[in-house]
Amino acid sequence: MEIRxxxxxxxxxxxxxxxxxxxxxxxxxxxxxxxxxxxxxxxDINFAVFNRYLFxxxxxxxxxxxxxxxxxxxxxxxxxxxxxxIYRNIRNIQVKKLGTMKH
Amino acid sequence: xxFTNFLHMKEELSLIAVMVILLLYDVFGSTxxxxxxxxxxxxxxxxxxxxxxxPHEASEAFGGMYVYKPMLTIVxxxxxIGTLIVFMQAHTWLESEKTVIRRGEFYFLTLSTLLGMYFMxxxxxxxxxxxxxxxxxxxxxxxxxxxxxxRKSAEAGAKYILSAVFASAxxxxxxxxxxxxxxxxxxxxVASKVTGNPLQIMAFVFFVVGMFFKISLVPFHxxxxxxxxxxxxxxxxxxxxxxxxxxxxxxxxxxxxxxPNIATEWKAILYGITIVTITIANLFAIRxxxxxxxxxFSSISQAGYIMxxxxxxxxxxxxxxxxxxxxxxxxxxxxFGVISVxxxxxxxxxxxxxxxxxxTHPYLSMAMTFSLFSLAGIPPxxxxxxxxxxxxxxxxxxxxxxxxxxLLNTVISLYYYLLVVKAxxxxxxxxxxxxxxxxxxxxxxxxxxxAGVLLLGIFSVIYQQISxxxxxx
Numbered sequence: 001m002e003i004r005x006x007x008x009x010x011x012x013x014x015x016x017x018x019x020x021x022x023x024x025x026x027x028x029x030x031x032x033x034x035x036x037x038x039x040x041x042x043x044d045i046n047f048a049v050f051n052r053y054l055f056x057x058x059x060x061x062x063x064x065x066x067x068x069x070x071x072x073x074x075x076x077x078x079x080x081x082x083x084x085x086i087y088r089n090i091r092n093i094q095v096k097k098l099g100t101m102k103h
Numbered sequence: 104x105x106f107t108n109f110l111h112m113k114e115e116l117s118l119i120a121v122m123v124i125l126l127l128y129d130v131f132g133s134t135x136x137x138x139x140x141x142x143x144x145x146x147x148x149x150x151x152x153x154x155x156x157x158p159h160e161a162s163e164a165f166g167g168m169y170v171y172k173p174m175l176t177i178v179x180x181x182x183x184i185g186t187l188i189v190f191m192q193a194h195t196w197l198e199s200e201k202t203v204i205r206r207g208e209f210y211f212l213t214l215s216t217l218l219g220m221y222f223m224x225x226x227x228x229x230x231x232x233x234x235x236x237x238x239x240x241x242x243x244x245x246x247x248x249x250x251x252x253x254r255k256s257a258e259a260g261a262k263y264i265l266s267a268v269f270a271s272a273x274x275x276x277x278x279x280x281x282x283x284x285x286x287x288x289x290x291x292x293v294a295s296k297v298t299g300n301p302l303q304i305m306a307f308v309f310f311v312v313g314m315f316f317k318i319s320l321v322p323f324h325x326x327x328x329x330x331x332x333x334x335x336x337x338x339x340x341x342x343x344x345x346x347x348x349x350x351x352x353x354x355x356x357x358x359x360x361x362x363p364n365i366a367t368e369w370k371a372i373l374y375g376i377t378i379v380t381i382t383i384a385n386l387f388a389i390r391x392x393x394x395x396x397x398x399x400f401s402s403i404s405q406a407g408y409i410m411x412x413x414x415x416x417x418x419x420x421x422x423x424x425x426x427x428x429x430x431x432x433x434x435x436x437x438x439f440g441v442i443s444v445x446x447x448x449x450x451x452x453x454x455x456x457x458x459x460x461x462x463t464h465p466y467l468s469m470a471m472t473f474s475l476f477s478l479a480g481i482p483p484x485x486x487x488x489x490x491x492x493x494x495x496x497x498x499x500x501x502x503x504x505x506x507x508x509x510l511l512n513t514v515i516s517l518y519y520y521l522l523v524v525k526a527x528x529x530x531x532x533x534x535x536x537x538x539x540x541x542x543x544x545x546x547x548x549x550x551x552x553x554a555g556v557l558l559l560g561i562f563s564v565i566y567q568q569i570s571x572x573x574x575x576x
Contacts, residue, residue: 016272019272023265023269029261029265033265033268036265036268036272039272040268043272043275043278043279046276046283047279047282050282050283054283054286055286060230060282060288061282063230064229064230064278064282064288067230067233067234068233068275071234071237071241075237075241075267075268078241078244078245079244079264079265081245082244082245082257082264083261085248085251085257085260086254086257086258086261089254098258098262100255100258101255101258101328101329101332101333101396
């Protein structure tokens with residue numbers, strides 16, 4: 001039995017909005033980063049599903065998903081490096097500790 | 104494989120050559136030969152600027168993935184000159200004891216963001232556009248966190264990378280829906296298949312919100328002030344001029360090239376965003392005491408003015424947009440150059456520290472005044488002409504109310520720019536900043552900026568040259 005395309009899209013939409021929710025509510029920088037990764041991964045699902053179900057004659061969507069995975073890995077690496085640097089500076093990675101510039 | 108395709112990418116290739124040479128020089132050059140690193144970097148990059156300053160005819164490479172238009176040479180040259188000025192202003196900071204060891208990295212990271220912007224502007228496909236966008240923003244986060252041992256810099260880096268990833272995730276989601284509804288990623292093919300059904304409008308909104316984040320228009324501007332304050336000053340000026348200028352140009356070409364069929368919708372979105380951006384940024388700028396933060400809000404409101412060129416979406420709008428970016432670059436880099444050199448020599452960035460600056464630093468305060476007057480748009484300076492052209496472009500499309508609101512806002516902006524001028528010239532101070540000698544690099548860069556501020560408006564040939572290459576919807 002073939003699984004219909006809509007089910008994949010529902011999953012990816014839920015992932016996107018869970019990511020947005022997490023981005024705004026999490027209190028730990030790593031958790032914020034995980035939320036953002038969730039958003040990026042929902043996009044990969046979308047591309048793969050659209051390509052597989054709607055436009056199977058070309059590979060554009062798969063390639064875009066591959067590149068998106070690679071780029072998001074680079075982003076995560078830089079973000080984690082910056083978070084480690086924050087930890088070295090203030091021994092803490094809670095979001096509320098990052099408010100020294102509020103005026 | 105046909106390698107002649109690469110010959111169309113002259114700008115990118117010469118930039119990559121500069122990057123590789125500087126990287127090898129930084130890694131393998133002996134300590135003694137590296138004393139002139141800064142000079143050689145500036146000369147190499149200057150050469151790259153000069154080689155690529157003349158536009159050639161329009162072409163396409165890699166099956167439409169990479170698109171070249173003569174206008175791109177103009178914009179890329181403007182970005183090159185701005186980057187060169189930033190390099191010169193960064194001299195004092197890069198030669199300071201703590202940063203000198205990481206000097207080469209600064210150049211490599213800055214040039215990689217520039218390469219990303221090149222690709223972003225020349226893209227003919229959403230894939231190349233996305234890769235360029237990310238190449239422009241990931242090294243930028245590393246640059247914002249460049250002062251490793253400063254807490255504020257680390258905070259700025261974290262805020263930048265998380266907001267940038269969030270924005271690009273939203274953009275990507277939009278692109279995925281656009282792909283789902285049209286079945287292609289090439290700009291030309293997408294343009295003919297966008298019909299304006301609700302799903303496409305939603306996709307468009309997701310996509311454009313990501314771009315608004317990068318340009319920092321108002322509902323999406325919350326990262327700007329903190330990143331601008333925390334990042335090293337040279338990085339801030341790069342971020343506020345080069346990064347913003349390229350993103351604005353890309354937004355305009357994308358809206359005109361890919362979404363002409365839903366022009367009424369995106370014009371309505373931009374209309375609201377422009378009003379909110381200019382007004383709120385101006386009101387927040389009034390209460391800032393830190394000059395870097397102050398210029399952050401000023402740059403948000405300038406981005407709002409630039410949107411007037413985008414909304415008009417014709418050749419006049421593009422000319423005035425590129426001209427505005429050029430003038431904005433000269434004025435903003437002038438202001439940042441003064442702030443940067445004073446911060447390096449004395450460590451002061453608050454507005455109160457500038458009280459009585461004229462007594463000890465007449466030239467620096469004059470440079471700052473000219474730049475701020477140009478940003479505010481006072482007649483003899485270039486800022487007046489750029490504002491005039493951009494208002495004319497919006498008015499030519501019938502946006503009279505929008506232009507009126509923008510005009511009223513220039514009065515508010517004049518108030519807060521004059522606050523700084525008043526601090527420098529009128530406010531008394533018991534102990535003004537001690538006199539110091541600024542280095543030659545900073546001097547040359549400030550002279551160039553001030554010459555730009557004074558002459559760009561008067562020599563109409565520049566505006567005409569830009570208008571020769573601009574195109575509309």
